[in-house]
Amino acid sequence: MNRSDCDAYAEIVHAVLDGDRPVEALASPHTVDCDDCRVLADSARSLTKGCDLLSRSTTPRDFAADVIPAIIAERRRERFFRRTMATAALAASVFAAIALWYPTRPNDRAVTHREPALEPNHVKPPAVEDSLREAGTAFVSLTKRTAIETLTPARNLLAGIELSDAIPEIDPPRPDGPPVASPIAPIANTARRAINLFIRDVGGLAPSPQRKS
Amino acid sequence: MTPDTDVELVRRCLHDDPAAMRALVERFQSEVFGVCVRILRHSHDAEDVVQEVFVRVFRSLRRWDPARQLRPWILGIAINRCRTALAKRGRRPETVDYLHETASTEPEDDSRELAATIRLAVDDLRPDYREVFVLFHECGRSYEEISTAIDRPVGTIKTWLHRARTEVMERLRRRGLVPADRTE
Numbered sequence: 001m002n003r004s005d006c007d008a009y010a011e012i013v014h015a016v017l018d019g020d021r022p023v024e025a026l027a028s029p030h031t032v033d034c035d036d037c038r039v040l041a042d043s044a045r046s047l048t049k050g051c052d053l054l055s056r057s058t059t060p061r062d063f064a065a066d067v068i069p070a071i072i073a074e075r076r077r078e079r080f081f082r083r084t085m086a087t088a089a090l091a092a093s094v095f096a097a098i099a100l101w102y103p104t105r106p107n108d109r110a111v112t113h114r115e116p117a118l119e120p121n122h123v124k125p126p127a128v129e130d131s132l133r134e135a136g137t138a139f140v141s142l143t144k145r146t147a148i149e150t151l152t153p154a155r156n157l158l159a160g161i162e163l164s165d166a167i168p169e170i171d172p173p174r175p176d177g178p179p180v181a182s183p184i185a186p187i188a189n190t191a192r193r194a195i196n197l198f199i200r201d202v203g204g205l206a207p208s209p210q211r212k213s
Numbered sequence: 214m215t216p217d218t219d220v221e222l223v224r225r226c227l228h229d230d231p232a233a234m235r236a237l238v239e240r241f242q243s244e245v246f247g248v249c250v251r252i253l254r255h256s257h258d259a260e261d262v263v264q265e266v267f268v269r270v271f272r273s274l275r276r277w278d279p280a281r282q283l284r285p286w287i288l289g290i291a292i293n294r295c296r297t298a299l300a301k302r303g304r305r306p307e308t309v310d311y312l313h314e315t316a317s318t319e320p321e322d323d324s325r326e327l328a329a330t331i332r333l334a335v336d337d338l339r340p341d342y343r344e345v346f347v348l349f350h351e352c353g354r355s356y357e358e359i360s361t362a363i364d365r366p367v368g369t370i371k372t373w374l375h376r377a378r379t380e381v382m383e384r385l386r387r388r389g390l391v392p393a394d395r396t397e
Contacts, residue, residue, distance in 0.1 A: 017378055042391045043382035050331040050385070051350045053324050056243075057250040060260060064238040067264045071234060074268050 005030050009037045013044045023048055154195060219283035223274055238267055241284065244352055245291045251347040252295040254336060262298050266291045285361035288354070292344055292362055299340070327390050334384035335377075342377040349374055 009030050015021040026045060031038040060066075217225065217236070225233030245266055249259035269290055277286055335346055344363060348354045356374075360367045385391050 014375065014378075039386065039391070040382075043386055046327060046385050046391045047331070047378065047382055049324070050327040050390075053328040054331065054351055055328070056351075057247040057256070057259075059243045059246045059263075063242055063246070063260075063263070064235050067238055067242075067267055068231065068235050070264060071238075071268055071271050072229075072231070075229070075271060078272065 006034060006037055009034070010040065013040055017044055017048065150192075153199070220279045223277060223279070223283065226271065226274055234271065237270075241287050242267075244284070245287060248288060248291050248347060248352060249295055251335070251351060252292070252340075252344060253298060258298060258302075262294050263291070266294050269294065282358065282361065285354070285358040288348065288352075288358070288362040289364065295344075296340070323390070326388075327385070330385060330388050330390055331381060334381040337384075338377050338380060342373050342380070345370055345373045346377040346381070 009028060012021065012025055012028065016023055016025055023045060026041045028037075028041075031041050217233070222233055222237050222240070226237055242263065246259060246263050249262045249266070250256055253259050253262060266287070270287055273290070277283065335343055338346060341363070345359055348359045348362065349356075354362070356367045356370050359370050363370065365373075382391070
């Protein structure tokens with residue numbers, strides 16, 4: 001027994017089952033010697049016979065007559081749905097076109113894009129306290145420089161001298177002595193002149209060069 | 214009067230010709246019903262599915278390619294609807310109903326048992342093996358038509374059918390329904 005013979009016989013069996021060869025083709029000398037192939041052949045015969053005996057399912061009576069109305073109804077439903085959807089889509093398109101076109105009309109654009117009316121300007125009058133505070137700030141900023149230039153030499157002067165040495169002793173006025181106002185007469189004219197004299201006498205500070213006396 | 218070709222029948226159906234629609238249903242109903250009964254194993258479920266199959270056939274008829282055969286296309290729809298019905302059935306207790314079957318001839322020997330055993334063996338097959346076996350041995354469809362209906366290559370169909378036959382024949386041997394041939 002040759003293995004290739006078994007393979008070849010298996011091909012014959014399947015050809016019979018496929019209907020390509022008659023059942024008589026199963027009768028082969030090979031099956032006399034090969035038990036496996038003989039069993040295969042017997043099984044194929046039983047299967048072929050059994051398949052021929054299989055009863056056919058019968059369609060219910062008037063099946064077509066019953067199913068055709070359902071099919072027609074379904075087709076009508078589908079057609080109605082399709083038309084409804086098409087109409088709805090068309091209506092939606094028209095609506096969208098109108099919605100996009102309406103605000104862009106020239107007349108509507110004038111109405112739509114009109115500038116908002118100016119409202120009356122309701123400005124509160126400033127409070128008296130605020131006005132005074134503002135005026136004070138301006139006055140201080142305007143006079144600050146002059147005040148600093150005026151007071152700085154005096155501040156330096158007062159810090160650098162001994163008041164006890166700088167100020168001459170003044171005798172109390174006597175009824176029979178010179179007049180009271182004579183020793184301090186030079187510094188009684190103006191404050192600026194007094195300070196300049198003071199600086200010159202002391203010699204510690206030079207007078208401001210750009211300042212006219 | 215010669216019957217319309219499939220293409221002509223479809224053309225008339227697309228024009229909503231009721232006679233053509235009826236003719237198309239009658240042309241394919243027995244085959245579709247047979248496949249559905251064998252796959253679903255229940256005649257009432259099969260009736261519902263067959264009706265659904267034809268509804269879908271007419272719904273999709275515009276998409277049918279006239280260059281292809283109509284029968285495998287319809288059988289493919291039937292197979293798909295059966296799969297869907299089986300999936301819906303899910304784990305529901307399955308009732309096998311073969312009361313609709315009518316034997317063409319009364320068997321004289323153990324042929325009844327042989328046919329019943331083949332039925333049970335086919336029912337126990339894997340679903341795709343069962344589809345192929347039913348389409349080939351009970352509906353008489355060719356490999357190419359089955360390939361088109363199931364959307365699998367012909368080689369796959371041959372392999373599945375070979376395995377299905379092997380399982381069925383093994384079942385027959387175990388049940389002692391394979392008598393030794395005395396003709397040799």
